[in-house]
Amino acid sequence: MMKKQLIMEQALELFAEQGIDATSVQQITDKCGISKGAFYLSFKSKDELILTVLDDFIKRFISDIDYVVNNREKENLLYEFYLSILNFFNEHSNFAKIFVKQQNFYISKEFIIKLEEYQQLFDRTVFKLVDRYYGDKVEDNKYDLAYCIQGFMKLYADLFFSMDIPVDMNRLCQSLVEKTDLIAAHTTIPVITKKISQLMNKPSCENYSKDEICTLIQQELQEMEESIEKDSLILLKEDLSNPKLSPALLNGLLENIRHHPQCKWISYLLRSYYAFEK
Amino acid sequence: MMKKQLIMEQALELFAEQGIDATSVQQITDKCGISKGAFYLSFKSKDELILTVLDDFIKRFISDIDYVVNNREKENLLYEFYLSILNFFNEHSNFAKIFVKQQNFYISKEFIIKLEEYQQLFDRTVFKLVDRYYGDKVEDNKYDLAYCIQGFMKLYADLFFSMDIPVDMNRLCQSLVEKTDLIAAHTTIPVITKKISQLMNKPSCENYSKDEICTLIQQELQEMEESIEKDSLILLKEDLSNPKLSPALLNGLLENIRHHPQCKWISYLLRSYYAFEK
DNA sequence: TTGACAATTGACTCAGTAGTCATTAGTATA
DNA sequence: TATACTAATGACTACTGAGTCAATTGTCAA
Structure with missing residues (x-):
């Protein structure tokens, strides 16, 4: 409400x-x-508020960026990636301030675990980006590169909120692409190897199951008003338990809901689900 | 005590x-x-404790790193720089944890200003590093490079404490040198220009004056026990108000005190002072 | 207009915090 | 041993902030 x-x-x-x-x-x-x-x-408590606020934004963030990584053309993919991230931070600078400097406020154990899971989901998105954009051009240094990309993102995001400095977003993104390309092309001594990367993400987090997604959609539907988005969501739910629709139709439905703040996350989960099924 | x-x-x-x-x-x-x-x-208060702890370590950190930047041979300077930083973080991992993720604990206005001053002093050290190591090879991208170097330092320092991962320090530093070299040599679109760099450090902080350094030494002397360090400090203080000693002698005295935890900062201030006088 | 129900309030409780100070323990000197 | 002094204690004060709940206000169907 x-x-x-x-x-x-x-x-x-x-x-x-x-x-x-x-x-x-x-x-x-x-x-x-x-x-x-x-x-x-x-x-119910102050903790619940904190959790809800952060959870909400993190889901939107991951959904948005993952969409870009999966759907933009390969040519400008890295540029678009940086641009979407920085735009998101710029638009939601209050959230970004808290998120980027993962400040040390007290949070419950369960939320720490949740944050780690989100971090892993985002890692996957970045790996997808590296795979799509660089393909075979990177191999050994893939993991190190992904780590650097996230580092660049945080480092230059600081410019927006730590200090209020006029930033030419286009130039900033071009510069980040240039830097990333350099490191991708010429790194011979990667620090984060595949092995270390695995050590970092100990509990491999599972994909959501079909049932879990269904439950989530059910919850969401109850809070939504009549709209194209709601109808699309209903169709998607039906198709989950009883697949009939063609990929094109599914894709259209996913497109319908992806701009609705509350549906973003479901759209992301479904896309991951279908990508995994294939 | x-x-x-x-x-x-x-x-x-x-x-x-x-x-x-x-x-x-x-x-x-x-x-x-x-x-x-x-x-x-x-x-006197919990605040005083916090301030004392952080102040103490930050001073030691800057003093140590600045010494390395000024005194190591040029060949391996960048490597030595990264190595000293990461070693310091490794040895004082509790401090590093607080320092690297400048977490959002409540601190008084005055301490924020102090932190900004320290940040500026460290910036200077990094600029010195860039100048000594790269010389004329970098120009326009000097400021952007310095920003990246600090970014790399924080990004990879995370490996030590966020997760406990076995790190090959030598390899890590080599990798950081490689990355930095790449960016130094090939960046054509710097984000942090001279102008932006100046915007970031608004209040240009002054060097300590001769008198201020004298006062600091005086305070320090009272708390020290008889030792080579104390004698050296007395000589340095006398020479400040009444310069007689040759550069070689001065340098020797500075060397004497630089390993003493409480003298590190004074040693740093004096080195900066003499460098400025020249 | 009435009465039943839901929404909203804010004084209150309770736990935990920084900082104080009268009292006690410890130590050195005569 | 007696005395003078310092070091250390912990019960105490004053205060803050999360969360509760009896009382009040608002709403709407009959």
């Missing part, structure tokens, strides 16, 4: 400004113009 | 484990096996 959204927005702003731990529930409710009690009608 | 050192060490451990804000004075005193009152005999 509306109240929940309001709280999330205002909270995010305070989180980015002062840090998560330093922001009290009282401050959030004051900023929203509601009472403390009202807050606990929308969220 | 001993007690103060004990508190600083135990506190740093807890800070790295749980975060600074999440660590209470009670926890620290419990870990030290002393009472809460005893803590306040050594430090």
Whole structure:
């Protein structure tokens, strides 16, 4: 509902400004113009709020970037990749501030695990990028390259929020592409080898199962209003348990829902699911 | 005294484990096996403790790295630079954990300013490195290169503490040198230009004056025991107000004190002072 | 208009924090 | 041993912030 959204927005702003731990529930409710009690009608605890806000954005982020990596033409793929990331950070700078400097606020064990899982999903996306864009041109240094790409992304994202500096986004992305190309083409001593890469991502996280995705869609449908998106989602759900539609139709349905904030994640999961099935 | 050192060490451990804000004075005193009152005999406040711990390490870090940049042969300079940094992080991994991910703990305005000043001093050291190692080979991309070097340093430092992964330090440094060389030699689109670099470091921080250094030495002398280091420091102080000694003698005295933890910073300040005078 | 129900409030509890200070323990000197 | 002094203690104060819940306000069908 509306109240929940309001709280999330205002909270995010305070989180980015002062840090998560330093922001009290009282401050959030004051900023929203509601009472403390009202807050606990929308969220069970402050922890749940934090988790919901971050989870929400991370899912949107991964979904968006993964879409770009899978669907843009190969020629400009790396450029488009950097551009989408930096645009996302720019548009959601409050989130980015918290996300990029994974600051040390207290978070529960379960959320740490969740974050690690997301990190792994994003790693996969970056690997896909490297495979599509560089193909056979990189081999041994593939893992090191992926690590560097994420490093560049974070390093130059700092420019937006640590300091407010006028950035020419086009030039920035071109520069990142140039740097990445250099490292891809000439690295002879990779640090992150395949072995080390595996060590880093200990618990190999599973793909979501068909049933899990169905459940998620079911939950989502209940909160949605009548729309093209909702109808598309219903069709997608039916086709999951009883496949009939052609790839083209499926793709169209996925396209329909991918801009809907709440559907982004489902769209991402489905795309991963179908890619895996093939 | 001993007690103060004990508190600083135990506190740093807890800070790295749980975060600074999440660590209470009670926890620290419990870990030290002393009472809460005893803590306040050594430090005026928790803030003072935090400040002292971080300040102490940052000074040691900058002093060490700056020494390497100024005194090692040019051939292996970049390699030695990365090696010293990563060794320092490795030896003081608790400090590094806090330092590299500049986490969002509450700190006073004055300390933020202090941190920015230190950042600037370190920037200077990196510029010196670039100048000495690459000389005229880099020009336009000098500032971008320095930014990347610091990025590489932080990115790969993560390997030590985010995850505990066996790292071949020699190979790692060679790899970083290779990457840096690539970017130095072939970058045509620098992001961080001279202009942007200046924007980033708004308040140009001054060198310490002769008098300030004298005062610092005076304070230090009172806490030191009789030793070669103390005698050297006395001689250096006399020579500051009344220069007599030859460069060779001065250099020898500076060498004498540079390994003493408490003198490192003074040694750094004096070296910067003399370099500036020339 | 009434009464039943839902939404909202904010004073309150409770746990945990930084910092204080009267009291005690320990030590060195005469 | 008596005395003077310092070092150390931990119960205490004052305060903050998360979460609760009895009381109040708002809504709407009858």
